[in-house]
Amino acid sequence: MENRDATVGSKVALAVRNLTVDLPKGMERKHAVKDISFDLKAGQILCIIGESGSGKSVTANAVMGLLPRVINISEGSITCGDLDLTHASPATFRSIRGRVVSMIFQDPLSALNPLMTVGEQIEEVMLAHGEGARESRRTRSLALLKEVGLPEPELMYHQYPFRLSGGQRQRVMIAMALALEPTILIADEPTTALDVTTQAQILDLIRDIQRRKGMSVMFITHDFGVVAEIADSVIVMEKGHIVEQGTAEKVLQSPEHPYTKRLIAAVPRLSENDRAHEPGEVSEPIMAVERLSKEYRSGSKFFGKERAVKAVQEASFTLQPGRTLGIVGESGSGKSSLGRLLVKLMDSDGGRILFDGQDIAQMKEAEFRALRPQIQMIFQDPFASLNPRSTIGHILTVGPVSHGVSYKEASRQARALLEHVGLDSGAFERYPHEFSGGQRQRVGIARALMFKPKLLIADEAVSALDVSIQAQILKLLDQIQRETGVSMIFITHDLRVASQICDEIVVMQRGHIVEQGPPSQIFRNPQSAYTQELVAAIPGENVAA
Incomplete structure (x- = not known):
């Protein structure tokens, strides 16, 4: 270097x-x-x-x-x-x-005003310091949007933050920070x-x-x-x-x-070797996805401004029992949409999801409810997914109790699981705000395991954690899988993490699966030009081990 x-x-x-x-x-x-x-x-x-x-x-x-x-x-x-x-x-x-002195904040969605357009927010920085007339502020704002690499600055100027991707919102924050050339x-x-x-x-x-x-x-x-x-x-x-x-x-x-x-x-390294497993009998897949599709629509047909986005397009793959399938790709590639379809947090437009041989894609909620404990999700933001007004004990036991488990038995299991994921049993009486980010993610894992699921879907479960905490969570997930035999779908944008924990990797781009295979093939010899770009963009591969 x-x-x-x-x-x-x-x-x-x-x-x-x-x-x-x-x-x-x-x-x-x-x-x-x-x-x-x-x-x-x-x-x-x-x-x-x-x-x-x-x-x-x-x-x-x-x-x-x-x-x-x-x-x-x-x-x-x-x-x-x-x-x-x-x-x-x-x-x-x-x-x-x-x-x-100007600052770019970590979370642009919470730092940007949801009720103001992008252009208004950039102009507000200049207005606060009495810089320029209205037309010159607008011209400067458009120039900044172009400078930070946002497409169609004239259109972007009138957009609200929620309509932009994470990378686009971060570019807007950079434009605001540069408005007065600090x-x-x-x-x-x-x-x-x-x-x-x-x-x-x-x-x-x-x-x-x-x-x-x-x-x-x-x-x-x-x-x-x-x-x-x-x-x-x-x-x-x-x-x-x-x-x-x-x-x-x-x-x-x-x-x-x-x-x-x-x-x-603790920096995750790109592993080019496939995970080692004990040889076992070939079995039926725990999940088989066939030509699954989902389209989002916004706007109005009446005014001719309806917008359709094909989030998932005819996705197909299989997951074997006790194995981990990684889904990787950029923001907007359809990873999280696919995860929500698999856990039926939203309905698909077409295709099949065979879970343990049953097609759950078209099941009504009442019919699927009995299967829901078998498919659990670990969310990206553990703080947002944990009820701040409930103790950890209540968060862990409320699900099993609603499915007929006695509170005494659910409490016993919860305390044992807390210790299993590296927290002391005293955490049972505490609230989410009393824990660090890594500890809250351990609570999220414990909550998912309370039902003894057959399938865990982890959606960016370690993306916002420190590298040392990230390494601990990955080790914990690997340990849990080897002890319980649970299957996992691991959604991530970090290819270094995917290479370490996944047996098979699916690469998504704009709703399509462009490549899939074991880590050794995906990272040593990627076939798709898009996969090659992702591998080339991995940061810091020259850091000393």
């Missing part, structure tokens, strides 16, 4: 010295960050990496003046050029946000939940804009694969402390701190 830091000047755009941010009393530690110091050089991309709770986002929010009222800076300083941001007034921060750009996990090709495009876009405009970029991530693609220098944080920093080449190729080494070791 080239040493990109050698091309960077020595002028400091942002200086953080001995920064300490206190947490409220009663938290597991006293400080969100403790005595940290670093420089962001002009024209440099600085990556801050660490697991959830390491203090990465708190550091970024301190720079932006966006810390919650319950936590505050107790020591140290943050200076941007000649400006001291440590205890700057709200008016000062309002004057520099967007103009001097000198410092802070990107907080901007590619975490994106597919590999969209992630590669966003990384290329940020790097290209940074070089053309000479911006300084603070890039927050938990993936060393991303660091290898974009960083000039790196800071590694653990539990509020900086444990290692240096050039990207030095930290990636010669890490010194044990924590850095653990993070690098």
Whole structure:
């Protein structure tokens, strides 16, 4: 890897010295960050990496003046050029946000206003700083939409966020952040939940804009694969402390701190070998999908503006008992739609789904209800899929109890399962907000296993987790499968993860299955040009093991 830091000047755009941010009393530690110091050089991309709770986002929010009222800076300083941001007034921060320092947030859907069009939201940034007349703001907005690579800027200008894909929404966030051409750009996990090709495009876009405009970029991530693609220098944080920093080449190729080494070791690697299984008898597939189709319609026929999107087009595949089938592809490829069809969260338009020999595709809900416990789903966002007002015990037992299991027996099973997925039985009485993301995903897995299902469908179950937590969840799923013999359909946009856990892989593009086969064939010798593009876009394959 080239040493990109050698091309960077020595002028400091942002200086953080001995920064300490206190947490409220009663938290597991006293400080969100403790005595940290670093420089962001002009024209440099600085990556801050660490697991959830390491203090990465708190550091970024301190720079932006966006810390919650319950936590505050107790020591140290943050200076941007000649400006001291440590205890700057709200008016000062309002004057520099967007103009001097701008931020791209992790989740663009929650960061964008659902009631405003894309164009209105970009213009609002300029309007807040009194920049330009209305027509010039519109012209600038269209130019930004084009600059960030969005198709048909005139059409995109009038769209609402919910109509855009994840990658398109992230591009809108970048356009908003660039509206006033800031000198410092802070990107907080901007590619975490994106597919590999969209992630590669966003990384290329940020790097290209940074070089053309000479911006300084603070890039927050938990993936060393991303660091290898974009960083000039790196800071590694653990539990509020900086444990290692240096050039990207030095930290990636010669890490010194044990924590850095653990993070690098946890980066999922592309495995070109097929999973090993004990030889067994050839059996009937647990699921056989034949020519399955689904089309979404929006708009109105009456006004001639009806829009039809073929989400799934004549998909066919089989899944053997005790095996894992991976479904991979970009956002909008039809992966999640296919998953929802298989678990009958929506009805298909055509085709068959043979589960244990029965065609469930055309079954009415009342008829399918008896089979539903046998097909369970692990959702992408465990926090959104867990009822915040219910204890973990209630969340785990309510399903089995409604299917006739006694509460006493369901409680016993729930406590045993919590321990099986790596949580203590005391979690039974606690609420979802009391757990980390990885712990909540373990709860989601336990909930799915309460019914002793024959088939688990995991929809992006590890995409938003830290690499070390991700590795733990993948190991847990593999262990559960080998112990229980459950079959799995694993939906993911991360080909590195798919290569490790799947026996067979299906590649989807625009609703079609373009290729399927074992990992050894898909990754060593992909036949489809689209699969070749996906494999080529995998980030950070040159990170030292």
